[in-house]
Amino acid sequence: MANHKRSLKSKIKSLFIKLLIGLVVVCALILWMSSWTYSEGTRAGQLIKLSEKGVVFKTFEGELNLGGLRTGNTNDGLEGNLWQFSVLDESVISDLIKAEGKRVKLGYKERYKAMPWQGETNYFITNVVVIEP
Known part of the structure; x- marks a missing residue:
């Protein structure tokens, strides 16, 4: 059961990091387009x-x-x-x-x-x- 909790925490953490990186990339693209x-x-x-x-x-x-x-x-x-x-x-x-x-x-x-x-x-x-x- 403890392994399952760690696995779920790890998946949530991984998803959060991916969403954060995606958000940073989208914001950078929008700022780049506004200066083009x-x-x-x-x-x-x-x-x-x-x-x-x-x-x-x-x-x-x-x-x-x-x-x-x-x-x-x-x-x-x-x-x-x-x-x-x-x-x-x-x-x-x-x-x-x-x-x-x-x-x-x-x-x-x-x-x-x-x-x-x-x-x-x-x-x-x-x-x-x-x-x-």
Whole structure:
């Protein structure tokens, strides 16, 4: 009977270790995917919004008016052609604050999936260039 108890304890311990290792591997894969750059490029338009948002995780989010109109997702008609983005870098945030309301060209990287502490979108701004009229 004592051998049976040890065997059961050993099996439970082995199962727990396997589950723990599996959980660590899954978490590592999710974190790796959140840092993987899916695409990168630039977009130009008028910077109309930059704000710090969030209840638990405070992130900087912005909107760029790309110009023109597009049909909405619902039957409400036309809406502005707005592009939403997130910002991680403090120096980029200060550049965006200075450029708010101006025409800008924003360099960005699109991540496969953003974690909640990174931002609300998958688009992260890497640099800001003010377009002079």
